[in-house]
Amino acid sequence: MKTIGVFDSGFGGLTVLRELIRLIPDARYVYLGDTARLPYGSKSRETIARYAISSAKFLVDRGADLLVIACNTATALAIDDIRAALPIPVIGVVEPGTQAALDAAKASSRGIEETHVVVLATAATTQSQAYSRSLSAAGLLSTEKACPLLVPLVEEGWLEQPAQKAVTLEVLRVYLLEGLEKAPNANVLLLGCTHYPLLKPLIETTLKTLHHPMQIIDSAAATAQAVAEALPWPIVPVEGLQPELLFYATDSIEKFQRLGSSFLNQPLAQVRLVDLGG
Ligand code: DGL
Numbered sequence: 001m002k003t004i005g006v007f008d009s010g011f012g013g014l015t016v017l018r019e020l021i022r023l024i025p026d027a028r029y030v031y032l033g034d035t036a037r038l039p040y041g042s043k044s045r046e047t048i049a050r051y052a053i054s055s056a057k058f059l060v061d062r063g064a065d066l067l068v069i070a071c072n073t074a075t076a077l078a079i080d081d082i083r084a085a086l087p088i089p090v091i092g093v094v095e096p097g098t099q100a101a102l103d104a105a106k107a108s109s110r111g112i113e114e115t116h117v118v119v120l121a122t123a124a125t126t127q128s129q130a131y132s133r134s135l136s137a138a139g140l141l142s143t144e145k146a147c148p149l150l151v152p153l154v155e156e157g158w159l160e161q162p163a164q165k166a167v168t169l170e171v172l173r174v175y176l177l178e179g180l181e182k183a184p185n186a187n188v189l190l191l192g193c194t195h196y197p198l199l200k201p202l203i204e205t206t207l208k209t210l211h212h213p214m215q216i217i218d219s220a221a222a223t224a225q226a227v228a229e230a231l232p233w234p235i236v237p238v239e240g241l242q243p244e245l246l247f248y249a250t251d252s253i254e255k256f257q258r259l260g261s262s263f264l265n266q267p268l269a270q271v272r273l274v275d276l277g278g
Contacts, residue, residue: 001244002233003028005064005088007055010038011155011256012194013070014263016093019224020068021243026236028244030062033260034276036250039151040073041122041193048124049078053085054276058248060086068227069093072193072219073122076130089232093194096226097219098134101190104215105140110187117142118179118214121192122151131192143186145179147171147193154195155259159202172199172206180212189214198263247271 004024006017010033017031034040034055040048052074056067067090069075069082075092083090105115117140119131126144135142149171158164180186189207191197197218207214228235245268249256253271260268 001026001028002065003030003063004227005056005059005062005067006031006070007052007059007067007074008033008071008194009040009051009073010035010194011260011263012151014260015194015197015218015220016068016070016223018264019221020227021245023224023228024231024235025241025243026238028063028246030059030064030246030248032059032248032250032274033256034250035252035256036276038251039122040071041124041151042148043124045077045124045128048074049081051276052078052082056082056086056090058274058276060088062246062248064088066091066227066232068223070194070220070223072097073124076121076125076128089230091223091227091230093219093223094130094134094192096222097131097190097192097217098138098140099226100217100219100222101135101140101188102138104188104217108187108215112139115140115188116183116186117188117190118183118186119144119190119192120147120150120175120179120196122146123148125192131190142190143179143183144192145175145182147175150175150199151193151195154198157259157262159198165202168199169202169206172202173210176203176206176210176212180210187214188217190217191219194220245270248274250274250276
């Protein structure tokens with residue numbers, strides 16, 4: 001059985017793993033969440049590249065035959081450095097997200113020319129303009145919006161309890177209003193951060209209250225699809241087959257298990273602590 005390495009700065013990449021397991025069940029998955037060095041989204045390109053490369057090499061040492069960079073920030077700022085440093089194929093999240101936005105534009109009544117994509121992402125991702133470049137190369141107009149408060153709100157689980165949810169909805173309202181101010185005709189919303197798929201129901205509610213319907217693109221699902229299509233070995237569907245899952249975290253295993261289960265939608269059994277330095 002082949003091994004797929006999945007890397008994220010923390011728990012958010014488990015949303016990508018969740019989709020991967022669904023599409024490619026006959027694989028062994030080794031996931032690394034670099035929780036000790038999270039958040040990447042507020043750090044410099046050099047630091048992000050250094051952290052991401054050491055994390056990626058760790059997964060190669062654990063037998064990964066293919067690596068999925070499930071972190072938007074690491075993909076946006078360091079995918080070329082990671083590819084240059086590794087002997088295995090590396091798939092990031094920006095290209096699949098772009099492809100999904102392109103597919104949505106083609107299928108919409110506006111078509112590619114009239115589509116305007118708003119990308120919500122971390123500060124580092126928006127500063128890199130990796131999404132704008134990629135979307136522009138695909139012929140799509142885009143506006144990037146940094147949303148630095150969303151990762152902590154998701155990490156703290158401020159999604160359900162009414163008073164907490166109200167705060168998250170208000171933060172989303174401000175970010176979406178600011179994004180839409182720059183792009184009043186935008187019709188596609190690309191979730192350019194691993195944590196944001198968990199906010200999808202709240203984003204839908206916010207867009208309704210703003211009377212601004214948009215098609216929401218989740219790069220987690222698009223990335224899993226891209227991995228399935230690019231897989232250098234055949235997928236063998238076996239009824240009832242459960243993939244082998246092994247998790248590593250660079251900080252508290254207890255926290256990883258507790259928060260991670262809501263990202264993965266199932267309990268995380270085997271989590272090991274690893275020290276990758278600072
Ligand atoms: N994984 C990061 C991303 O997708 C979000 C968390 C962080 O800032 O490290 O951009």
